Amino acid sequence: MKVKLEQVNKSFPKGKTDSLHVLHDIDLQIEAGEFVSLLGPSGCGKSTILNLIAGLDSPTSGEVYVNDKKVKGPGTDRVVVFQQGGLFPWMNVMDNVTYGLLLKKMSKKEAEKKAMEGLRMVHLGNFALAFPHELSGGMQQRVAIARALVMDPDVLLMDEPFAALDEQTRLILHQELQEIWQKTGKTILFITHNIREALTLSERVLLMSTRPGAIKKSFRVQAARPRNPSDSVIVDLETRVMKELEEEMEKVLKEEFGDDYRLKTSAVRDRDRDYMGDHI
Amino acid sequence: MIVIVTIWEIISKTNLFPTFMFPPLLIPNDPGGVTVLSTLVNGLISGQILGATGMTLGRLLLGFSIAVILGLIFGYLIARYKWVDDTLGFFVTALQSIPSIVWFPLAIVWFGLGNVAILFIVTIGATWTMTVNASTGFKNVPNLYLNAARTLGSSGTHLVRTVILPASVPHIISGLRVAWAFAWRAIMAGELLGGNGGLGYLLDMGRSLQSMDLVLSIMIVIGIIGTIMDNQVFLRMERSVARKWGVGT
Numbered sequence: 001m002k003v004k005l006e007q008v009n010k011s012f013p014k015g016k017t018d019s020l021h022v023l024h025d026i027d028l029q030i031e032a033g034e035f036v037s038l039l040g041p042s043g044c045g046k047s048t049i050l051n052l053i054a055g056l057d058s059p060t061s062g063e064v065y066v067n068d069k070k071v072k073g074p075g076t077d078r079v080v081v082f083q084q085g086g087l088f089p090w091m092n093v094m095d096n097v098t099y100g101l102l103l104k105k106m107s108k109k110e111a112e113k114k115a116m117e118g119l120r121m122v123h124l125g126n127f128a129l130a131f132p133h134e135l136s137g138g139m140q141q142r143v144a145i146a147r148a149l150v151m152d153p154d155v156l157l158m159d160e161p162f163a164a165l166d167e168q169t170r171l172i173l174h175q176e177l178q179e180i181w182q183k184t185g186k187t188i189l190f191i192t193h194n195i196r197e198a199l200t201l202s203e204r205v206l207l208m209s210t211r212p213g214a215i216k217k218s219f220r221v222q223a224a225r226p227r228n229p230s231d232s233v234i235v236d237l238e239t240r241v242m243k244e245l246e247e248e249m250e251k252v253l254k255e256e257f258g259d260d261y262r263l264k265t266s267a268v269r270d271r272d273r274d275y276m277g278d279h280i
Numbered sequence: 281m282i283v284i285v286t287i288w289e290i291i292s293k294t295n296l297f298p299t300f301m302f303p304p305l306l307i308p309n310d311p312g313g314v315t316v317l318s319t320l321v322n323g324l325i326s327g328q329i330l331g332a333t334g335m336t337l338g339r340l341l342l343g344f345s346i347a348v349i350l351g352l353i354f355g356y357l358i359a360r361y362k363w364v365d366d367t368l369g370f371f372v373t374a375l376q377s378i379p380s381i382v383w384f385p386l387a388i389v390w391f392g393l394g395n396v397a398i399l400f401i402v403t404i405g406a407t408w409t410m411t412v413n414a415s416t417g418f419k420n421v422p423n424l425y426l427n428a429a430r431t432l433g434s435s436g437t438h439l440v441r442t443v444i445l446p447a448s449v450p451h452i453i454s455g456l457r458v459a460w461a462f463a464w465r466a467i468m469a470g471e472l473l474g475g476n477g478g479l480g481y482l483l484d485m486g487r488s489l490q491s492m493d494l495v496l497s498i499m500i501v502i503g504i505i506g507t508i509m510d511n512q513v514f515l516r517m518e519r520s521v522a523r524k525w526g527v528g529t
């Protein structure tokens with residue numbers, strides 16, 4: 001088993017005495033070479049799970065294993081593509097991408113060659129000398145992806161990497177990510193809000209419930225590759241996942257607005273009725 | 281600017297005040313008389329003003345550099361260790377509010393009247409703001425950068441050098457700017473009282489010789505240097521960093 005979470009709980013301190021229970025009894029297993037998506041409403045704890053696997057945070061209770069070893073801190077066998085990119089603005093694109101390679105004691109020449117390959121893969125070969133602030137948000141995100149890929153990690157942890165991209169670029173990168181995965185056999189944990197994205201890319205989709213976050217359901221996607229979003233298997237799964245997710249969203253909204261939630265929806269209806277009445 | 285100069289000239293020529301108290305800027309009041317401009321030019325040519333400026337700037341740079349290094353070190357320790365923050369950090373805020381010239385009597389007793397005492401005033405005047413700014417910068421390094429660097433394999437001094445320091449640069453530059461202003465004020469006060477060469481000393485000499493043309497010349501030099509440093513050096517640095525780091529505009 002490449003990645004394994006056992007009975008993981010995570011709470012964040014809230015105020016002086018209180019604490020926020022974010023993850024509840026998470027059991028999760030990812031096999032070597034598997035592509036798994038984590039799907040769930042905003043704030044359910046997806047990024048928190050990823051941070052635990054990356055070793056950037058430690059669980060309140062339970063254990064996290066990668067390669068059957070307990071995770072004690074960050075390591076270059078697990079590289080993260082962060083939700084907000086996380087490029088260093090004081091370095092140009094090339095220096096950003098070679099940052100980790102040079103730390104691996106690779107020679108500068110070799111690192112730059114490898115970085116160039118990575119940049120070409122995300123179609124940014126001409127921007128090696130640009131600074132992050134000179135790139136669009138989507139381009140920055142692609143640099144961040146290149147920076148992670150060139151590290152050639154065992155496990156690639158991706159936190160909504162394509163959320164900020166336009167539809168076309170996203171589709172291209174979906175293709176590329178699938179190719180990279182098929183070619184290299186990396187283990188990928190992919191976080192997303194987007195049901196279709198999860199279904200097109202992964203072999204398994206884990207649906208999370210919220211407050212506290214837990215794995216609610218697991219769907220296996222048995223569609224042929226390269227995936228086609230209009231594949232009947234995917235379309236069918238999409239409706240099923242959507243239904244589960246809607247239930248979850250309803251729960252979140254109810255919690256957020258309390259009893260007001262019902263009141264508000266009915267108020268909208270009432271207003272609609274009044275509005276129509278005026279014109280009849 | 282022109283208006284001020286004109287008004288000055290007119291007042292000077294009304295003989296409301298004696299010429300030595302209110303010297304003309306450009307046009308002499310009586311043939312062959314002094315003007316601020318001629319004193320300035322002569323002073324620069326003869327090397328009197330130029331030499332004093334060099335002396336002041338030399339001291340200033342030395343004191344300022346020491347202050348910056350101390351400020352960065354203190355700032356790092358404060359940001360890194362909670363107990364340093366609770367002790368030194370608290371103390372620094374108090375020290376910061378003491379005008380540095382207040383230290384002068386102590387400095388004279390400790391180091392004698394001379395170069396070292398002036399240097400001490402300059403350093404102590406700039407160190408505390410630098411410390412406060414540096415520690416703010418170090419404390420506010422975004423977690424995202426730290427996490428990204430750590431997952432790519434960075435730690436320890438490499439992390440400090442490649443991420444923590446550069447990420448704090450915007451705060452460090454505004455620290456440099458304020459620290460420079462403090463150092464600049466401190467050295468003038470120190471030289472005025474310290475009597476050991478430099479622009480401040482020359483000012484005091486101008487006062488005792490009752491030659492306000494010299495005093496005004498020096499004030500002009502001080503104003504020009506101050507403006508150049510602030511606008512050309514620090515403000516530019518601040519702007520380009522703000523653009524690149526993606527803060528502000």
Ligand SMILES: Nc1ncnc2c1ncn2[C@@H]1O[C@H](COP(=O)(O)OP(=O)(O)OP(=O)(O)O)[C@@H](O)[C@H]1O
Pocket residue numbers: 012013020022040041042043044045046047048049083193
């Ligand atoms: N460092 C922290 N301190 C306190 N609370 C935190 C911290 N990190 C996350 N949380 C809380 O934990 C919960 C889950 O956060 P997390 O970032 O994992 O959500 P997410 O599922 O990734 O959401 P999104 O899809 O919006 O990115 C949120 O309610 C958040 O407020």
Ligand SMILES: [Mg+2]
Pocket residue numbers: 046047048083159
């Ligand atoms: Mg998140």
